[in-house]
Amino acid sequence: MQEALRQPLSLPGHLCVVSGGDGSFSLGTLSVLGPRELEACEERAQSLGSLVVTCSAESGPSKTSVLELEHREGRGCLPDDHIPGPLPPFFPRWHLTPLFGAVVVVWRGLWAQAGASALAAALPGCVPWARAPSFLSCITGVTVLSLQAPVRLGELGRRRSQHGPWHEVEILDAKTREKLCFLDKVEPHATIAEIKNLFTKTHPQWYPARQSLRLDPKGKSLKDEDVLQKLPVGTTATLYFRDLGAQISWVTVFLTEYAGPLFIYLLFYFRVPFIYGHKYDFTSSRHTVVHLACICHSFHYIKRLLETLFVHRFSHGTMPLRNIFKNCTYYWGFAAWMAYYINHPLYTPPTYGAQQVKLALAIFVICQLGNFSIHMALRDLRPAGSKTRKIPYPTKNPFTWLFLLVSCPNYTYEVGSWIGFAIMTQCLPVALFSLVGFTQMTIWAKGKHRSYLKEFRDYPPLRMPIIPFLL
Missing domain, CATH: 3.10.20.90 (Phosphatidylinositol 3-kinase Catalytic Subunit; Chain A, domain 1)
Structure with missing residues (x-):
């Protein structure tokens, strides 16, 4: 039998480490080596990711090869009850020590082929390798199983028991x-x-x-x-x-739809040719509110661009490419419409003059600061690169205290900013832009509010989606 075992047999894709029933090991072939080389073979098996464990009907598992490896590595054996299917009478108990990578299992004795079939049925990717050179099994009584599935055997027992x-x-x-x-x-x-x-x-x-x-x-x-x-x-x-x-990244979409209004508004503000007529080319308005409106509008979109680059963390990396055309039509179109009237040579200031402008400017600035504060608070809730969701709560920043009453205060502050801008300019296109924006942000806020209620059982019941106590 030992002469037959010395015949070199290569197992494709594996370095085969064989343990004999007497405790001997061999490395690379089925030849029998003495027990003195056991420790060296163990180290090679661990580093190269292969192990062969034997069971014989006469002696059971090799004490030196299985139990000592189990003790030294601190790893448990795969219990017998993880292998389904009936086993033949008097079949010896066996153990499979999980190490790393692939394993080859060798049975010797009367019930070798039956045991091999039971293991092959239980472990995915387990191939009865010795069925090809059947003369080996007939002469020596050895059956070889090669586990070729790319799994870590240290997790195999847990996967079988927990994951099915x-x-x-x-x-x-x-x-x-x-x-x-x-x-x-x-x-x-x-x-x-x-x-x-x-x-x-x-x-x-x-x-x-x-x-x-x-x-x-x-x-x-x-x-x-x-x-x-x-x-x-x-x-x-x-x-x-x-x-x-086709998909496009959210960052690209936001940069495109926000850079457009910034550039378009400035074209009307500087009254470039072919907009208002030749005599008004590159002229400047005499009304202070026009210049103030340009500063506020530019500040808003510059803030959005910077937040897109350095603040926002997106749960989804992309959006459909077709959305960029819809979004740009909305933002760019409204920017051109409101800029045309605000910067028109015949534009008239608000009805209540400087007092109306100052009140509106205060509303705009406060809401812009609030919107930025909420974006920073939401950013701190989500670690970079993750999609984890947490309940947002107020921080020491007073602008975040609106979290006590609404789920999406960033939308509340955003709508407030455009209401302030509409009061400042007293311009109908700005009012319509604010109304459309409020309608869309209300839909988004209700969706997020429902998600919070569904995901978190302890979500604060007092909160409303976007307007405290109302909506």
């Missing part, structure tokens, strides 16, 4: 129900983001940010952080795919 078997994921087109992809041996704790990455390998044109995966064709998109085993699916999951279209 491997999952299969079928991805269908949400519209046509056409089968797009089938993923086998997906880890139960895999996230939707990881599944998207696997799907991209078969369909490179649909990068992860462009994918929407859902459990129902008309249902909501699953979050990237959702874990497969926590979804209401079995071991074979069916997900439905929708193409979100």
